[in-house]
Amino acid sequence: MVGVLRAGLSALLPLAFLGPADGFYIPGWSIKSYRDSEQIPLHVNKVYSDNTQLQYAYFDLPFVCPPSGDHHAGGGLLSGESMPLNLGEVLRGDRIVTSDIELEMNKDKPCTVLCTREITRDDMERAKDMIQEGYVAEWIVDNLPGATSFVTADETRKYYAAGFKLGYTEFSTTSGQTHYYLNNHHTIIIRWRRAPGTAGDRGGKVVVGFEVYPKSIGQGNDRDSLGCPKDLQHIDGALELAMEPGKKSADQKAGQDSEDTPAPAADDDGTLSIPYTYTVHFREDETIEWSHRWDLYFANQEEGSRIHWLAIVNSLIICGLLTGVVMIILAKTVRTDIRTYKEAVAEDGKLRVKRKKEKPAGSGLLGQEGQDEDEADLSDEDAFEDVTGWKLLNADVFRTPPHGALLAPMVGSGVQLLVMAMGLVFLSAFGVLNPSYRGGFISVGVGLFIFAGLFSGYFSARVYKSFEGRDYRRNAFVTALLFPGLAFAVVFVLNMFVWAQASSTAIPFGTLLTILILWLCVQVPLVYAGSYYGFVKAPTWEHPTKTGAIPRQVPQQAWYGKPLQSILLAGLIPFAVIFIELLYVFQSLWQDKSGYYYVFGFLAMVSVILMVTIAEVTVVTVYIQLCSENYHWWWQSFFVGGSSAVWIFVYSVWYYAFKLHISGLVSSLLFFAYSFMACCMYALLTGTVGFLSAYAFVRRIYG
Incomplete structure (x- = not known):
């Protein structure tokens, strides 16, 4: 509450706080550099979909790995620790939390087991619904959202789409059913380059790209003793969100006293085991300047400049x-x-203007005699015209x-x-x-x-x-x-x-x-x-005119x-x-x-x-x-x-x-x-x- 109140009050003078704000981005001001093997925190935010206006905090999902609460080596952050948010982040539905995924600058990490999650049938149905609605997850590294990379239609440029899918669906023509597959392995690619200025001279590196490539790996694939797939390039079957009737978890099997104990119903006690793993690759990329690292998120939109x-x-x-x-x-x-309005005079409650009478040819140009004649003519009733309109x-x-x-x-x-x-x-x-x-x-x-x-x-x-x-x-x-x-x-x-x-x-x-x-x-x-x-x-x-005591009647208006x-x-x-x-x-x-x-x-x-x-x-x-x-x-x-x-x-x-x-x-x-x-x-x-x-x-x- 205190943090949100402080963030809200600080919005009163936003320009005074733009410089030190963590998220602010002016080239050369807020550059964060990392040395080799230095810890880089990875934050998870939320999941969202283009098909619904409801967002959910990533760690609130019942089928993902929950935070362990452990300290990150050298990072000083607890897994599951919520990051301070400004008022705008809260209003837009952000819920940024530190994850258990460990990243160390310029240090590749082979397949690592994150956790094995046991989910119930209700949790599985929720995962299916979210996959069906096209939900994508948002992870954050160095203030960059994790992205899925694509190339333009002419294959000349690369661009990013923020977020990555939770899973995908396939329709079987033989059975006539839709199969749901959950992405349970994530390949993380961090693109970096030498930091500008003195930080680079001291060995500092900056993050210029963050890509996430999800993959669904079924339990039927060969795994090593730690639980990682032995061959990530050749996967034999994806992880389908399906539960056999009467299937039990390992704990339920261990606690079963005798063969006479009836098997639990699939709708009530059945569970599905989901192993989560990830790999990390660091790639040096000198083609991307730190000040232009967000350009990849806009590259595909630049084609609309002509429009x-x-x-x-x-x-x-x-x-x-x-x-x-x-x-x-x-x-x-x-x-x-x-x-005409300035020349008008009031007569009988109406505005009337003096109409100048035409003179015969040869009568002179605005002589005194002509003016006297006009004044005489204006005494006639025909010398006045009614003023109309506004x-x-x-x-x-x-x-x-x-x-x-x-x-x-x-x-x-x-x-x-x-x-x-x-x-x-x-x-x-x-x-x-x-x-x-x-x-x-x-x-x-x-x-x-x-x-x-x-x-x-x-x-x-x-x-x-x-x-x-x-x-x-x-x-x-x-x-x-x-x-x-x-x-x-x-x-x-x-x-x-x-x-x-x-x-x-x-x-x-x-x-x-x-x-x-x-x-x-x-x-x-x-x-x-x-x-x-x-x-x-x-x-x-x-007001330049005085208001009359009696309102004027408005005539009938055209359509x-x-x-x-x-x-x-x-x-x-x-x-x-x-x-x-x-x-x-x-x-x-x-x-x-x-x-x-x-x-x-x-x-x-x-x-x-x-x-x-x-x-x-x-x-x-x-x-x-x-x-x-x-x-x-x-x-x-x-x-x-x-x-x-x-x-x-x-x-x-x-x-x-x-x-x-x-x-x-x-x-x-x-x-x-x-x-x-x-x-x-x-x-x-x-x-x-x-x-x-x-x-x-x-x-x-x-x-």
């Missing part, structure tokens, strides 16, 4: 077209309307919207999420946050979100004050509890379902308490501080101008901007959970284009709405800005139905709940961008 550039070009084209439309509106239509709304356009006390906290929450997202994308694009900093993305995200409470309170108070609000403390309270309270409630309810599955995806109670303390004791005071400054110290956002239709139609344009990049994000989050999303440079460019597009779409939509004499633009601008979240959620449903193979009620519930929460965050963020853009536009044209 990323296509997404950028597609987004730029859409944004460019919108920019042209907005420039036409601002440079021609609005500019002309504003000039110019009629000068007394209503800044009328306080309904439920403004809710809109202000939503804008504040959106600003808070915007600051967090900008910080994360910026730090990731410059390489500060990367996969080697395990859990860093989530930890820094939590820290940025809490710190951004200052901005949340400030902007919420400014908007609330412009709505003629009085009780800023109540507004700050709603702002501080609105989105974090919703997120915490959803996570807590989901956690109850995951707890029932004994999954490491479940957030421990201590971590939940830590998050609650960070929320109530740190973020809430920051929101109050920002609200105080924004409401008491900062000046009020003065495309109705709220629902305009929101859905406007949301399609930002969705088209991010669609291709969204595909990669979904693939990284839901399918390639063993992989890592790393193209934050592309994401940063798409994000900037997205913000510009949302601002332009909202401005155009609000202008069309005002031209239809509908002054209810406050909420409309917020909903239009966040409307693409609706299409993202629809895309999530399609992705679940046609791309994923998620099985189980809990996994499906996690997918849709997290997708819904992500869409809510996106809607708040983009809705705030749309609202602020529309507010600036309306103030500009009426000012």
